[in-house]
Structures are given as C-alpha cells and as structure tokens.
Amino acid sequence: MSKIHVQCTINGEPTEFLCEARQSLLEVLREELGFTGTKEGCNDGNCGACSVTVDGVLVDSCLILAAEVQDKTVGTVEGLASAEGLHPLQQKFLEHASLQCGICTPGFLVASKALLDANPNPSQHEIRHWLAGNLCRCTGYDKIVRAVLDAAGTAE
Amino acid sequence: MTDHGETTRKGGEIRNFGTQTYKVVGTRPIRHDGTDKVTGRAVYGGDIRLPGMLYGQILRSPHAHARIQRIDTSRAEALPGVHAVVTAADLPDTTGGRIDLGEGHADTKYMRDNILAGDKVLYRGHAVAGVAAVSLHVAEEALALIDVDYELLEPVIDVETAMKDSAPLLHEGLTTTELNEDTGRKSNIAMHIRHEMGDVQQAFAGAAHVAEAEIRTATVHQGYIEPQNGTASWSEDGQLTIWTSTQGSFTAQKQLATILDIPVSKVRVIPQEIGGGFGGKIPVYVEPVAALLSRKTAHPVKIIMTRADVFESTGPTPGSYVRVKMATDASGKLVASEAHIALEAGAFPGAEIGAAAMCVFSCYDIPHAVVDGYDVVVNKPKSAPYRAPGATQVTWPVEKVMDDLARQLGKDPVAFRLDNAAAEGTRRVDGIVYPRIGGRECLEVARDSDHYQSELSGPYRGRGMAIGYWFNIGLKSAVTASVNADGTVHLVEGSTDIGGTRTSVAMQFAETLGLDAADIYPSVGDTSAIGYTDVTGGSRVTYATGWAAYEAAEDVKRQMIERAAILWESSADQVEYSDGVFKTRDGSKSADFKQLAQKLEDTGGPVVGRATVHPDTGVGGSFAVNIVDVEVDPDTGKVDILRFTVIQDAGKAIHPSYVEGQMQGGSVQGIGWALNEEYAYTEEGRMANSTFLDYRMPTSLDLPMIETIIVEVPNPGHPYGVRGVGEASIAPPPAAVAAAVENATGTQLNVLPLRPDRIINAMEDSIPAAAG
Numbered sequence: 021m022s023k024i025h026v027q028c029t030i031n032g033e034p035t036e037f038l039c040e041a042r043q044s045l046l047e048v049l050r051e052e053l054g055f056t057g058t059k060e061g062c063n064d065g066n067c068g069a070c071s072v073t074v075d076g077v078l079v080d081s082c083l084i085l086a087a088e089v090q091d092k093t094v095g096t097v098e099g100l101a102s103a104e105g106l107h108p109l110q111q112k113f114l115e116h117a118s119l120q121c122g123i124c125t126p127g128f129l130v131a132s133k134a135l136l137d138a139n140p141n142p143s144q145h146e147i148r149h150w151l152a153g154n155l156c157r158c159t160g161y162d163k164i165v166r167a168v169l170d171a172a173g174t175a176e
Numbered sequence: 177m178t179d180h181g182e183t184t185r186k187g188g189e190i191r192n193f194g195t196q197t198y199k200v201v202g203t204r205p206i207r208h209d210g211t212d213k214v215t216g217r218a219v220y221g222g223d224i225r226l227p228g229m230l231y232g233q234i235l236r237s238p239h240a241h242a243r244i245q246r247i248d249t250s251r252a253e254a255l256p257g258v259h260a261v262v263t264a265a266d267l268p269d270t271t272g273g274r275i276d277l278g279e280g281h282a283d284t285k286y287m288r289d290n291i292l293a294g295d296k297v298l299y300r301g302h303a304v305a306g307v308a309a310v311s312l313h314v315a316e317e318a319l320a321l322i323d324v325d326y327e328l329l330e331p332v333i334d335v336e337t338a339m340k341d342s343a344p345l346l347h348e349g350l351t352t353t354e355l356n357e358d359t360g361r362k363s364n365i366a367m368h369i370r371h372e373m374g375d376v377q378q379a380f381a382g383a384a385h386v387a388e389a390e391i392r393t394a395t396v397h398q399g400y401i402e403p404q405n406g407t408a409s410w411s412e413d414g415q416l417t418i419w420t421s422t423q424g425s426f427t428a429q430k431q432l433a434t435i436l437d438i439p440v441s442k443v444r445v446i447p448q449e450i451g452g453g454f455g456g457k458i459p460v461y462v463e464p465v466a467a468l469l470s471r472k473t474a475h476p477v478k479i480i481m482t483r484a485d486v487f488e489s490t491g492p493t494p495g496s497y498v499r500v501k502m503a504t505d506a507s508g509k510l511v512a513s514e515a516h517i518a519l520e521a522g523a524f525p526g527a528e529i530g531a532a533a534m535c536v537f538s539c540y541d542i543p544h545a546v547v548d549g550y551d552v553v554v555n556k557p558k559s560a561p562y563r564a565p566g567a568t569q570v571t572w573p574v575e576k577v578m579d580d581l582a583r584q585l586g587k588d589p590v591a592f593r594l595d596n597a598a599a600e601g602t603r604r605v606d607g608i609v610y611p612r613i614g615g616r617e618c619l620e621v622a623r624d625s626d627h628y629q630s631e632l633s634g635p636y637r638g639r640g641m642a643i644g645y646w647f648n649i650g651l652k653s654a655v656t657a658s659v660n661a662d663g664t665v666h667l668v669e670g671s672t673d674i675g676g677t678r679t680s681v682a683m684q685f686a687e688t689l690g691l692d693a694a695d696i697y698p699s700v701g702d703t704s705a706i707g708y709t710d711v712t713g714g715s716r717v718t719y720a721t722g723w724a725a726y727e728a729a730e731d732v733k734r735q736m737i738e739r740a741a742i743l744w745e746s747s748a749d750q751v752e753y754s755d756g757v758f759k760t761r762d763g764s765k766s767a768d769f770k771q772l773a774q775k776l777e778d779t780g781g782p783v784v785g786r787a788t789v790h791p792d793t794g795v796g797g798s799f800a801v802n803i804v805d806v807e808v809d810p811d812t813g814k815v816d817i818l819r820f821t822v823i824q825d826a827g828k829a830i831h832p833s834y835v836e837g838q839m840q841g842g843s844v845q846g847i848g849w850a851l852n853e854e855y856a857y858t859e860e861g862r863m864a865n866s867t868f869l870d871y872r873m874p875t876s877l878d879l880p881m882i883e884t885i886i887v888e889v890p891n892p893g894h895p896y897g898v899r900g901v902g903e904a905s906i907a908p909p910p911a912a913v914a915a916a917v918e919n920a921t922g923t924q925l926n927v928l929p930l931r932p933d934r935i936i937n938a939m940e941d942s943i944p945a946a947a948g
Contacts, residue, residue, distance in 0.1 A: 042313060051312075056223035057216015059451070061401040062483040066868035069401055097216040110214040114206045117833035120675035120841065122213035123220060123402040123451025152877040155868060157399045157452050158675060159837055160844030161876040 028089045030055070031099030039086040046070045048086035049096065057097040057126045061155070068154030071127035071134075072096050078134040080153075097126035100133065109133055109171045116167040120158035127154050132168045141172055188836065188884065191621050193614070195828045195888040195897050200686045204833045205693040207679040213449075221405040221421035221448040222480050229407070230259055230308040232469050232479035233315035234462065235322050236489060237297035237304055240331035240555040240861025241344065244295055244304070244324060251321040252307060257314035260472040261322065262306045262465065264292040268437035275434050277427050277458055278651055278711035284434050286524035290558050291435055291464045297326070298346055298523035299555050300862045301488025306465040308477045331555040331861035335497050335520045338364040338554045346523065346553045366525030367551040371533055371606045374544030379512035383503030387580035391573040393910070393928040394854030395495040395520065398562045399845070399873050402451020403486045406463035409476040416443045416467055421450040423457045423672055424711030429703045431460045436467060446702040447672045454845070455561030456491050458711050487866035491560020492855060494519035494527040496569035500536070502577045508585045510542045510596045513605075517570055518550040522558040527551045531647075532566030534606045535907070536574060538645040539615055539799065540596045545605040555861050561713060563842060564646040564903035568849060568910060572928070575642040575911035589641055589915075590623045608647075614825030614889030614899075615799040619643060621887050622801040627821040636808045637818070640915025643801045644907025648900035649714030650791035653721040654707030655728040657685065657785040661777070663770025665691070665732070668701040669721050670709025675841075675902070676834040677717040683830050684722040684896060688729035690756035691769060707788050715798065715900020718830055719891075720791055726895045727787030739779040740765075740772055794893020800824040800904040802843065802912035808920045810939065813932030815851055815917055821883040827891040827899030839905045840882040846909025848874045854929050 023038040030053070039048050046063070049055040049072070058081055061069035065083040072081045073095035074088075100107040109132050112118070119125040128151065135142055135150040142150065147168045148161070156164060212218040249261040273284045288294075293302045305322050309315035330344040337343055343364055352359045353367045380386065407419040416438070422428045425445040433440040450457060462479040469477040481490070502513040515536045519527035529549040537545055582592035597616040603609045622628055622641065632639050658666045667682055682696040709721065733753055740758040741748045744765045751758055759766035767775075776783055805818040822839045829835040852872040856864040865871045890897030914925050923938035 040313070047312075050223070051225075054225075055216070056219070059220070059402070060222060060480070061403070061451075062868050064483065064867055064869070067401055067483075097214075101215050106211070106214065110211075113214050114210040117204070117207070117676070117831075117837055119210070119213055120834070120837055121400070121402070121450060121452040122209075122218060123400075123449075125213055126216050129214060148876040148879075152875040155401055155873060155875065157401055157454070157845070157873065158841045160840035160874075160882045161879055162840045162882045163833070163837060165876060165881070 024087045026087055026090050028091065029093040031096060041085065041087060043086045044082050045084050045086045045089060046081040049081060055096050055098055059123050059126055061123065068131060069124050069127040071130040071154065073130065073134055076137070078131055095130065097129055100129060107133065109168070112167040112171040116163045116170065118159065118163040118167040124154060124156045128156065128164055136172055144169060190829060190832060190886045190888060193617050193887065193889045195890045198687050200683050200693050201828065201830050201896050202832065204831060205679065207676050208682060208698055209673065209678055218449045220402060220451055221419060222402065224407045224419045224448065224478060226407065226409060226476040229476040229478055230310060230473060231312040231315050232306055232308045232466055232477045233312065233319055234303045234465060234479065234485070235305040235319045236485065237293065237300055237302040239297060239326055239328060240300050240333065241329040242297050242326035243329060244293060244297060245327055246325040247305060248323040249305060251323065252318040255314065255318050255321055257310040258318045259308045259475065260469055262468040262472060263304065264294045266468045267292055267435065275430055278424060278713060282526060287431065288435050290524060299557050301485065301557055302523065303465065303489065306469055308469040308473050332364065333555050333857050333861045335495060335518045335552045335554060338552050339518060339550065346555065350525070350553065364553045365550055366521060366553060367529065369529060369533060369549045370547065372546040373603065373605055376512050376514055376544045376546045379544035380503050383511050384506040385581055385584045386501065386503040387577045387584065388501040389573040389576040389926065391498045391926050393496045393569050395492045395556060396849050396853040397487055397492045397871065398454040398456035400452025400454060400456060403481040403483060404457065404461050404490055405480040406466045407476060407478040408463060408466035408470040410467055410470040414442055418443065418445045418463050418467065419448055420445065420463050421448050421457060423450065423453045423674065423713055425672060425703050426670065426708050427458060427711050428460050428463065432464055432467065435464045444702060444704050447700055450672055450674050453674055454563045455565055455713055458713055459491060459560050461490055483868065484866040487871060488863050489557050492557055493562035493565065494521060494559045494569065496520065498570055498573045500573040500577050502581060504581055504585065508587060508592060508595055510540055512544040513537050513542045514545065515547045515570065517547065518552055519566065519569065520554045520556060520559065521551050522556045523553060524558045525551055525553055527559050528561060528565035532570050534647055535567040535645055536570040537605050539598055539643045541598050541602045547605055563845060563906040567644060567646050567907040568846065571642065571644040571907040572911040572914060575908070576914065579915055590619055590628065593643060594619045612889065612892055613797060613799065614887055615643065615645065617889050618799045618801045618823050618825050618887050621885055622803055622823045625803065625821060625823065625885060627803045627819060627883065632805050634807065636810050636920050637805065638916045638918065638920030639803065639805050640912040640919060641801065641803045642908035642911035642915060643799060644904055645797060645799050646715065646904040646907060647797040648719065648795050649716050650720050650795040651710035651714065651716055652788065652790045653709045653724040654788045655721065655724040656706060657728045657732050659732060659773050659776065659783040661774055663773040664695045664697060667696050667698040667725065668706050669698060670701055670706040671717040671721040672700055672712045674712055675837065676831065677721065680718040680830040680834060681722050681725045685725040685729045688726050689733060689769065715902035719795065719894060719898045719900045720789055722830065722898055723791060723894060724787045724789045727789060728785040731787055732783060732785035735783045735785065736772055739776060739783065740767065742779045743775055791893065796827050796891030796893055796899035798825050798899045798901055798904040800908055802908040804912045804916045806913065806916040806920055808917060808935060813935035815930060815935065817847060817880055819880060821885065822905055823885045823887060824901060824905055825887045825889050825899060826901045827894065828888055828897035829886050830896065830898060832886060835886055835901050836884040838901045839884045842903065842905030843882050843909055844874050844879060846906045847913060850910035850913040850928060851930055
C-alpha cells in the first residue's frame with residue numbers, strides 16, 4: 021500500500037511523516053512518531069484518553085485520519101509543559117491528587133486546557149459538561165474537577 | 177439535573193478515634209511518579225516498542241457456546257506480512273491443578289482453555305487463535321482468513337437457568353463439589369459452600385420481626401480505561417520476557433509458567449505502568465498468546481486488546497441471584513439471618529463466592545445465621561475479581577432487609593444499624609471473631625454528619641444510606657532500600673502501583689527513618705529485581721508492602737547505627753537514632769542521616785536494607801457507609817444524584833488525598849453499578865453493548881462532588897495502624913442509591929441496574945397502592 025506524505029506542526033515543531041490512508045492520527049502519533057503520552061482506551065471516540073487538539077479544536081485522535089492533519093497544528097500532552105516547568109493544570113492535577121492510575125490523565129489535561137482556552141472562568145457545571153467526553157474510572161472525577169476549578173482560579 | 181452549583185460542601189474531613197500524629201504519615205505530598213504521569217512520560221504496557229516487534233491480534237468466538245470442529249489457518253498464514261498463527265494446539269497439554277493467584281485460585285486446565293479455546297468455545301469473545309504480523313492492520317486482515325467450523329450449542333447466560341437440572345452443560349467433566357465433597361453429579365454448579373452458626377430455624381420461629389429480599393444484579397465490568405496488553409520476547413536461550421500492565425508481576429509470572437509449562441525462572445515479567453485494574457488485571461489473557469507467537473516467529477510480539485475484547489473476554493464481575501431473610505426480637509436486636517447467594521462464575525468455575533459469604537452479614541452482630549453460596553458456570557467471560565469481589569452483590573439485599581426491619585420497628589435506619597453493629601469480639605458466620613474494627617464509628621460519624629443531619633425536601637426526592645464491608649488481605653511483600661551518598665534512599669518494591677502506592681509505601685519508609693517523603697525514590701521492580709510480592713489487590717499494598725517498607729527502614733537504621741559505631745570507634749549499642757540524628761549515648765558525637773550517608777564508603781560500603789513480610793493475622797477489615805440524596809424524574813425514571821457522602825474506616829490514612837480518592841472512585845463505580853451498568857445480552861448469548869457508549873459508565877456530568885469523611889480507627893495489626901481502603905467503598909452504593917430511589921418514589925426495587933424503565937414500571941405498579 022502506498023503511503024501518504026503529511027506535513028504538519030506537532031507541539032510547535034514542524035513535522036513530516038508517511039502514513040497509510042487507513043491509519044488514525046492516534047496510531048501515527050503513538051506507533052510512528054513516538055508520542056505515547058496520547059493514550060488509547062477504546063479507539064471509537066468514547067473515552068477521550070486520546071484527546072489532542074487540531075488547530076486548537078479538541079478532538080479524539082482515534083476518530084480522525086492521520087492524513088487529515090496536513091498543514092494543521094496538533095497539540096498533545098507532551099506539549100503542555102515547557103522549559104519553564106509544568107503547565108498550571110499539570111501542577112494542580114498533582115496538588116489535588118487528581119490522578120490514580122494516570123491513563124486518562126493526558127486526555128483530561130488536553131481537554132481541560134482546551135476548556136480554559138475557550139472559557140477561562142468555567143463554573144463547576146461547565147467543567148463537568150466539557151469533560152463528559154473523557155472517562156476516568158479511578159477518581160470519581162471529584163479531584164479532577166477541583167483541580168480544573170483551582171487552575172482557572174474559580175475554586176469557591 | 178444534578179446540581180453542580182455548590183462546589184465546596186464539607187469534605188476532606190478526618191475523624192480520629194485514637195490514631196497517633198506523625199511527621200510524614202498523614203500528610204499529602206505530591207506523588208513521586210506524578211510528573212511523569214502528567215507529562216505523558218510514564219510508560220504503560222501499550223507504549224512498549226521493541227526492535228523487530230510484530231503486532232498480534234486474537235480471533236475470538238462469535239458464538240456463546242459451540243464445539244470447534246475444525247480450524248484452518250492456512251489462508252491466514254499465506255497472507256503477506258503474517259509471520260505466524262497459533263491455536264490451542266500450540267499450548268502444552270498437561271494435566272490440571274490449582275495455582276494461587278493471591279486474590280483467588282485458578283485451575284490450570286481452565287486457565288489454559290481460557291487463553292485459547294480447546295474443543296469448545298464457552299462465551300462470545302473466547303480466544304480461538306492468535307496472529308502475529310508486521311502491522312496491526314495486516315494482523316487484523318489475517319483474522320478474517322482463519323476458517324473455523326463451529327457446531328452451535330445452546331447457551332445458558334443467567335445463573336438461575338444454569339442451576340436447573342435441564343440446563344445445557346458447559347463442561348462435560350464438571351461435577352458439583354458440595355460442602356467440600358465431590359458429589360460426582362454433572363452440573364453447572366461447580367461448588368456449594370455453607371457457613372452456619374447457632375440454631376437458625378428456632379431463632380426465626382421466636383422472632384418478632386422478619387423481612388426478606390430477593391435481588392438480582394447484572395454482570396458489570398471493572399471498566400479500567402487501559403485495555404489489556406502484553407509484549408513478549410522469547411529468546412533463543414529459552415528466556416521469556418514479558419512487558420505488561422498487571423496487578424501482580426509475580427502472579428503473572430506464575431500463570432505464564434503454568435500455562436506454558438516452563439519453570440518460573442524462565443519467565444521475567446517487567447511490569448509497566450498500569451491503567452487501572454480493580455481486580456481485572458490479575459489474570460493474564462494476551463500475554464501467553466504473545467509468548468507463543470514470539471517463540472514461533474523469533475520476534476517480539478505485542479498484543480493490545482480492543483475495547484470490545486476487553487468487555488467480551490476479560491473478567492466481568494458475576495451477575496447474581498441473592499435471597500436474604502433476617503429477623504429481630506421485639507426490642508430490635510437481630511436474632512437470625514439466612515442467605516442464599518448464587519454467583520455467575522462465567523465460563524469457568526471460580527466466582528468469589530467465598531468472599532461473598534464472608535461479607536454478607538459482616539456488618540452486624542447476629543447470633544444465629546446460615547449462608548449458602550453457589551459458584552455457577554454460565555456462557556459469559558470467566559469472571560475476575562472486581563473491587564471487594566462478591567461484597568457488592570450481597571450488600572444491597574442485606575441493607576434492603578435492614579431498612580425494612582427498621583421501618584417495622586419504627587427506628588431510624590442508622591440507629592437501627594448501630595443497635596446491631598458488629599464490634600470487637602463479634603463472631604461472624606464464617607467463624608471469624610473480629611479484632612478492633614471501625615464499623616460502629618463509621619455509623620456514628622454518618623449519623624452525626626452534616627449530610628445526614630440536613631433536611632431533604634421536594635417531590636420525587638429521597639435519601640438512602642447503607643453500610644458495606646471488605647475484609648482486606650495481607651499476603652507477601654518484599655522491599656529493598658539502597659542508601660544513596662546524598663542521604664536519599666532508592667526504594668524498590670514488588671507491588672505494581674495502580675493508584676499512588678509508591679508514595680504511600682515510601683511515606684511509611686520515610687516516617688520510620690525520620691526522613692522526608694521527597695528523600696525517598698520509590699520504584700516498582702520486575703520479577704528479577706525484587707523478592708516475590710503478591711498482587712496489588714485485596715487492599716493490601718499500603719498495608720503489607722507498607723509494612724515491608726517499615727521493616728526495611730528498621731533494617732537500614734540498624735545498619736546505619738553500626739556504621740556510626742565504626743566511624744566513632746564506638747559500639748552499636750552506644751549509638752541511638754531519633755528524629756533523623758544518630759548520636760552516641762554520651763552525646764559526644766552526632767550526625768544526621770545525610771551526613772552519615774556520605775561516610776558509607778569509609779565505613780564498609782553500601783547500605784542496603786531489605787525486608788519481606790507475610791502478615792496473615794492482624795489484617796484489618798474496612799467499613800464504608802454511604803448517605804445519598806437522589807431526585808427521580810417522574811416522566812423518564814432517570815435518577816440524579818444530588819448529594820453523596822462516603823464515610824470509611826482507613827485505620828490510619830497514610831496519604832489522606834489518596835484515601836479519599838479510593839473512597840470516591842469506589843463510590844462512583846458503585847453508583848454506575850447501581851444505575852447504569854450492565855452487560856446486555858441477546859437471546860443467542862451475545863453481548864450487545866460492548867462499547868463505552870453503550871456500556872454506560874458514569875461521566876463527570878452525572879455526578880456531584882463525592883464528599884468524604886475518613887474515620888481513623890487504628891488497626892492494632894499494623895505498625896502505623898493501616899487498614900486497606902481500596903475496596904469497601906464499592907459495596908454500599910447500590911444499596912444506598914436503591915434505598916434513596918425507593919424513598920423518592922414509594923416503590924420497591926429488586927433488580928440492578930436501576931434502569932429508568934424499571935423505575936417507571938415500579939412507579940406505575942405502585943400507583944394503585946399509593947392511591948389506596
């Protein structure tokens with residue numbers, strides 16, 4: 021099967037790769053490019069563990085084809101921290117003990133950042149609504165929601 | 177809709193009943209592996225990539241019950257890119273036997289048949305063949321080219337039908353073991369156990385109040401977000417290395433050695449980060465298939481399950497049929513109880529019926545009791561432990577009966593439970609006499625809580641409460657501790673870390689040596705790097721591995737004192753250590769831990785502490801109490817959780833945030849079990865909802881904050897008073913939620929999940945009664 025040449029930007033870095041038409045963005049990120057921070061939980065768009073942003077829009081990377089990100093910018097969990105340190109959301113997730121097993125954490129962080137980019141002061145309800153596409157089986161969500169509230173500075 | 181307006185009700189409370197205050201234990205440091213897990217660096221089983229690695233896929237049975245007449249793999253093998261295909265014929269054929277899995281046992285023949293089906297498939301999703309190919313997609317294509325001829329057999333998918341004499345039999349060779357004796361009678365009932373004490377019949381005959389319940393619960397899944405995975409590399413010298421996400425690397429090693437019929441020393445299991453387990457990642461599934469494929473291809477092979485595979489072929493928790501009857505005297509003291517518990521083991525025997533029988537009446541002091549338990553095979557995936565396995569199924573019927581008795585007696589539900597709560601010295605029906613336990617304290621704290629004392633009003637709103645129990649286990653753990661030249665310590669433990677136990681174990685080590693939590697660098701060793709350690713299960717890691725860390729710290733302390741004695745030309749008995757400082761008894765010489773650590777090279781070289789523990793007495797059980805307020809939509813039957821409080825006995829909370837996390841996570845799994853989750857089956861025995869969309873686990877939008885109150889009743893059987901906290905919290909939610917829904921709607925419910933249609937039907941049924 022001939023491969024498709026794709027040029028895009030991942031976490032700020034110009035990137036090119038070859039992929040098959042049938043490969044999802046998730047598969048290419050994980051298996052071809054080594055961005056294994058993006059997790060696979062269901063591969064059918066129902067758990068959010070593979071959440072990334074494409075041109076700033078929150079998507080499940082298992083639901084789009086890798087070939088679709090030509091000329092687009094992709095953001096993964098690996099792009100959240102910088103040389104200056106952790107992103108405030110990452111820090112708050114640690115302080116609030118918002119992760120147990122941690123498999124859903126990259127997806128929640130990417131989704132939470134997309135929320136705060138769109139709505140810097142979300143209410144608890146808005147956070148719960150936005151994050152309803154991300155499943156966590158360990159925490160019961162309490163400490164995740166508290167971390168996002170705290171990171172947004174809207175903790176009551 | 178669930179009200180998310182109020183974000184900070186009371187929570188995070190700790191109520192102390194005699195525990196000590198410590199320097200590190202009881203604080204909330206950031207977990208040691210935290211940064212790796214929020215940056216995406218942490219390596220989970222699915223992230224493994226090895227040179228030359230092939231991708232494996234597994235062909236699974238589309239039928240619930242069938243005889244395999246023929247498997248033809250030739251077309252698949254001919255597909256370009258396919259390296260090998262394996263079937264049960266590639267598994268060694270050895271006789272059966274039993275191996276200990278730490279939390280439960282397994283029969284080796286059944287284990288092998290579950291890895292790759294022999295002559296029969298026993299559930300939809302049962303593995304039939306494995307393929308290794310150059311890519312996932314090629315492997316997937318190859319699955320479609322494997323030809324299997326099946327002779328269809330009638331399936332049986334519920335426990336009540338499976339127990340009937342007329343039911344189709346799953347296993348020709350299975351006969352019922354009745355009260356420890358093989359009856360020789362062919363049946364789907366693998367085992368019948370009984371616990372009995374006192375004179376139950378006479379006690380019921382003389383009772384003043386009697387209540388009964390008959391409850392059915394659906395098959396539900398642990399629902400971890402990370403699918404099962406395994407990567408195998410079987411080298412030419414016969415060494416098998418496995419990278420996997422497992423709750424027990426040594427348990428996985430033991431299973432692999434047994435299934436593949438090779439010595440344990442030939443199997444090295446390197447545990448990766450694990451994306452949830454809740455009991456479901458104790459059994460191995462794909463690892464032996466990856467191993468066979470690796471041996472056949474001389475390449476490493478990685479297999480990751482799809483989500484449908486996870487639902488259809490890994491351990492759900494048993495569906496159940498339970499009858500409970502209880503009675504009190506005129507004053508409201510429980511005098512008698514009886515339970516009939518039938519659990520679906522799935523395709524092979526081994527439901528956690530023993531645990532269910534231990535837990536059913538565990539919260540109460542009842543002088544006369546009998547429990548009958550049945551382990552029954554059905555055409556569903558082999559069940560696996562799920563958080564307090566067996567306890568949740570039996571907690572609702574008991575608590576429903578307790579509410580009924582409280583109503584008959586005109587008593588408050590919590591007060592009635594307090595009147596009958598088990599306490600130190602109470603003898604349980606299975607013979608255990610309780611040491612110090614915290615059930616009564618949990619009920620008292622619940623009674624006095626802000627939530628229970630608050631008013632709840634409004635139409636179709638109701639409150640429920642319930643108490644549940646899990647006994648916890650001890651088992652074996654090993655820890656080693658290497659003192660670094662800068663005074664920090666590298667701690668290696670054998671327990672895989674699902675939820676922050678590196679930190680709770682390291683904190684106990686730090687506390688014992690007077691160091692800071694941040695001075696300890698904990699890691700999880702593979703099976704070649706640390707002594708045998710049992711599974712991460714049974715709420716045992718913070719308890720038993722924490723105890724091993726305490727002992728290893730004592731070992732380090734002893735060795736460091738000897739080094740100080742060498743340095744100061746004194747003797748060990750003249751050196752003491754407290755608050756992080758070594759000093760001679762005459763006070764002339766002193767050095768803190770870091771200063772002495774710098775001198776190790778001059779005083780004999782490295783200091784490595786070590787400890788193994790196997791606590792079999794002193795394991796403290798844990799009680800959890802829920803209070804829940806719900807509102808039911810009278811038009812749709814949908815239930816909203818308005819407020820939820822969980823109160824649990826932690827012994828001593830080592831890291832309170834992670835104790836709360838266990839309480840909250842278990843509660844929400846229990847809420848899902850109560851309201852949403854079930855395996856929906858077609859008449860042919862096929863699971864009809866094997867996606868997260870259709871198997872509806874709770875989302876953040878479905879829930880309020882989960883309020884917690886940690887109750888600290890120290891466990892005298894542990895150096896820091898720890899009780900395991902991982903499991904008890906899942907037992908009471910279905911009972912509490914059901915009671916709240918019944919109170920909100922004036923109905924009686926008896927089947928889980930409490931689906932909207934069931935609630936609407938119950939409300940319609942109750943209208944004439946309410947009108948009358």
